Amino acid sequence: MRLLVIGGGWFVGRAIVAAANGAGHEVTVFNRGRTPVELPASVRHVRGDRERESDLRRLAGAGPWDAAIDVPGVVPAQVRDAARHLATVVGQYMFVSTVSAYRDWPAVAVSEESTLHDAAPDANPDDWAWGTGVYGPLKAGAEAAVRREVGVERATIVRPGVILGPYEYGGRLTWWLRRAVRGGRIVAPGSPHRPIRPVDVRDLAAFIVKLAENGVPGVFNVAGPPGRDTFGDFLTACLTATGDRGTVTWVDDKWLQTHGVREWVELPLWRTAPGTWAIDTGRAGEAGLSCRPLRQTVSDTWSWMAAGGQPVELARQSMHGLDPERETALLAAWDEFLRNQR
Numbered sequence: 001m002r003l004l005v006i007g008g009g010w011f012v013g014r015a016i017v018a019a020a021n022g023a024g025h026e027v028t029v030f031n032r033g034r035t036p037v038e039l040p041a042s043v044r045h046v047r048g049d050r051e052r053e054s055d056l057r058r059l060a061g062a063g064p065w066d067a068a069i070d071v072p073g074v075v076p077a078q079v080r081d082a083a084r085h086l087a088t089v090v091g092q093y094m095f096v097s098t099v100s101a102y103r104d105w106p107a108v109a110v111s112e113e114s115t116l117h118d119a120a121p122d123a124n125p126d127d128w129a130w131g132t133g134v135y136g137p138l139k140a141g142a143e144a145a146v147r148r149e150v151g152v153e154r155a156t157i158v159r160p161g162v163i164l165g166p167y168e169y170g171g172r173l174t175w176w177l178r179r180a181v182r183g184g185r186i187v188a189p190g191s192p193h194r195p196i197r198p199v200d201v202r203d204l205a206a207f208i209v210k211l212a213e214n215g216v217p218g219v220f221n222v223a224g225p226p227g228r229d230t231f232g233d234f235l236t237a238c239l240t241a242t243g244d245r246g247t248v249t250w251v252d253d254k255w256l257q258t259h260g261v262r263e264w265v266e267l268p269l270w271r272t273a274p275g276t277w278a279i280d281t282g283r284a285g286e287a288g289l290s291c292r293p294l295r296q297t298v299s300d301t302w303s304w305m306a307a308g309g310q311p312v313e314l315a316r317q318s319m320h321g322l323d324p325e326r327e328t329a330l331l332a333a334w335d336e337f338l339r340n341q342r
């Protein structure tokens with residue numbers, strides 16, 4: 001097949017390019033070429049900025065493709081413009097969205113039928129930032145733009161939850177691995193039995209390529225398998241991968257909250273909202289999503305880091321993690337709290 005990957009250089013797109021190329025497809029990537037990436041020799045690179053109409057026109061001239069996979073799109077008007085310029089030269093338009101597009105995630109469980117944020121397919125805010133509550137609404141708007149420009153029968157929307165693996169730049173698993181390698185006593189949030197369902201970036205990529213191969217339209221939530229992994233398994237995997245240098249101290253959710261520890265940010269992947277991991281992924285399972293063991297995601301990511309692997313540098317990476325001094329102070333206060341309970 002002939003596949004176009006819009007993006008392709010940082011994390012998810014990079015894995016999609018590798019999966020598509022590995023499956024023997026003819027791959028074109030479109031990006032500005034700012035991120036140094038060694039592309040396989042057989043991959044064609046069209047340089048351009050999706051925010052420039054002339055570049056989109058030139059891109060369309062390099063087609064046709066069986067499918068375009070728009071990986072990094074967030075701003076609806078930009079996604080709209082790409083879909084509009086490519087509508088006549090691609091079969092399927094695939095868009096990597098997010099579970100944040102659901103209005104009520106993570107407060108409640110979600111399926112593909114759950115209500116989305118109000119969608120504004122032409123929205124074009126020039127000052128938006130990650131994590132300010134606009135990301136979900138923008139992604140919902142971008143999805144609507146894709147559907148409007150190419151029609152639902154040619155639109156494939158993938159809504160992943162948390163994605164981990166080599167090249168992750170969000171700083172979630174990579175933070176926990178760096179924390180594990182530092183050793184000592186580690187604050188672990190809540191309960192080791194809390195379910196957790198991140199998806200490996202390579203499994204997500206293989207699934208997206210499969211949807212392209214099968215020409216499947218529609219919407220697909222993507223997360224790790226339900227009922228398989230827990231936060232305890234995750235931290236054990238981090239410690240095992242890095243040489244068992246630390247011990248975990250499980251600290252009560254409410255106690256952490258009352259001490260101002262910020263969920264999702266200071267202790268990555270910790271979120272107490274009941275819908276966080278309650279994502280219906282049955283449809284993706286039926287369409288061929290297959291998830292490797294979480295411990296493999298963890299150990300492969302550590303192997304990549306230990307070999308000097310560096311993710312692309314973005315501001316939102318430094319958002320994550322607990323300051324070491326604050327962690328020490330929290331552990332001392334927690335010990336004191338437990339002593340007073342006796």
Ligand SMILES: NC(=O)c1ccc[n+]([C@@H]2O[C@H](COP(=O)([O-])OP(=O)(O)OC[C@H]3O[C@@H](n4cnc5c(N)ncnc54)[C@H](OP(=O)(O)O)[C@@H]3O)[C@@H](O)[C@H]2O)c1
Pocket residue numbers: 006007008009010011012013014015030031032033034035048049050051071072073096097098099159160161162163164170
């Ligand atoms: N991380 C998670 O846990 C998570 C969860 C759910 C959903 N998601 C979604 O997954 C996707 C992650 O994407 P990614 O960042 O890993 O994608 P990626 O395709 O690997 O990397 C982003 C690419 O976009 C290019 N790019 C940036 N601005 C551009 C522009 N104006 N014109 C052309 N190319 C441009 C960058 O290259 P240049 O800079 O060289 O142009 C880079 O190649 C996002 O859609 C995100 O919302 C992530």
